[in-house]
Amino acid sequence: MFNIHLASVYGFCRGVQVACSLAQKMIDENPDKNLYSIGKLVHNDKVVSSFASQGLNVINRPEDGQPGIALIRAHGITRELRAEFEQKGYTLIDGTCRIVFANQMRCSEEKKPVLYFGIRNHAETVATVSYLNVPYHVIENEEDLNQIDPSLSYDCVIQTTFSSEKLARFKKILSDRGVDVKYTNNICMASTRRRQAVSVLSRQCDTVFVIGEPQSANTTALYNLALSCGVKAFMIDGPESISDEMLDAHDIGICAGASVSPKQVSEVISFLESRGGILLPSSGGNSAS
Numbered sequence: 001m002f003n004i005h006l007a008s009v010y011g012f013c014r015g016v017q018v019a020c021s022l023a024q025k026m027i028d029e030n031p032d033k034n035l036y037s038i039g040k041l042v043h044n045d046k047v048v049s050s051f052a053s054q055g056l057n058v059i060n061r062p063e064d065g066q067p068g069i070a071l072i073r074a075h076g077i078t079r080e081l082r083a084e085f086e087q088k089g090y091t092l093i094d095g096t097c098r099i100v101f102a103n104q105m106r107c108s109e110e111k112k113p114v115l116y117f118g119i120r121n122h123a124e125t126v127a128t129v130s131y132l133n134v135p136y137h138v139i140e141n142e143e144d145l146n147q148i149d150p151s152l153s154y155d156c157v158i159q160t161t162f163s164s165e166k167l168a169r170f171k172k173i174l175s176d177r178g179v180d181v182k183y184t185n186n187i188c189m190a191s192t193r194r195r196q197a198v199s200v201l202s203r204q205c206d207t208v209f210v211i212g213e214p215q216s217a218n219t220t221a222l223y224n225l226a227l228s229c230g231v232k233a234f235m236i237d238g239p240e241s242i243s244d245e246m247l248d249a250h251d252i253g254i255c256a257g258a259s260v261s262p263k264q265v266s267e268v269i270s271f272l273e274s275r276g277g278i279l280l281p282s283s284g285g286n287s288a289s
C-alpha cells in the first residue's frame, strides 16, 4: 500500500488547453474539410494521435496538404509561413498562445536592436524573431553574450519558457560589462509553477512519476528537477510504463508536463489506485494555470 500525492499544478498550461479546444472545435464543426495543425499541436504523441484519429493531420508546409483549415499551435509560426499558407488558399485558425502573441507584437514594434533570450532552434523562437524588423541576437548560452556590442543600447524579448535562473546570470554578466539593456520580464509562470510543485512533491515523497514525453522540454525539466531533489523519479507515458518495481514506495508523487492532458493524469491515478494506492484527499490543484 502506498500514498498518492498529486502536484498542486500539473498538465496542460492555458495556451495548450486553448489550442486543444480550438482543434476539437475545428473537428466537430468541419466534418467534410481538410483539417491540419501546422507542426505538432503539442509535444505529446498520445494527444497528437488522438486528434489524427479524428482527421486533424500534422503538416509543416502548405504543399504537405490540400487547401483546407490549418490550426496554428501555441508556439506560433513565422510571419512568412503564415503568408504562404494564406496564399495557397488555407483558412488559418490562430492558436498562438496570447503570451507568445504579445511577444510577436512587441517584436513587430521594436525600434532598437534586440536581445532575444531563448533557445535558438525552438519553434517559438523561430516564429517570434520573424516579427523583428531590427538587428537582433539570440542569446541561448553564455558564449552568445560575446556577440553583443557594448556601445549600443538594446531592448530585450524573452522566450516565454526561458529559465529565470539563467536569465539572472546573463543579466549580471551584461551589467558587469556595462551593456545598456532595457529588460521586461515576460517569462510565463506555467513552467515555474510546475517546477515549484515538483519541488514540494519531492519533499513529501520517495518516488515521483513525471507524466509526459522526452520530446517536451518542460517535462524533461520536471524530471531532472525531481532527480536532483534526490527522489526516485520516472518519466512515464501512462500506466503501461509503470512496472511493479516502480511501485515499491511509501509515497508516490504525480506531476505532468504542460503538454499532458487531464485524461492521461486520471488514467495514471486510476491505475495506481487499482494497485493499492490511496490518493490523499488534500492532493491535487489546478491544471491549466
Ligand code: SF4
Pocket: 013, 014, 015, 016, 074, 075, 097, 098, 099, 100, 160, 161, 188, 189, 190, 191, 258
Ligand atoms: S507555457 Fe505559457 S507561454 Fe507557453 S503555451 Fe503554455 S501558457 Fe502559453
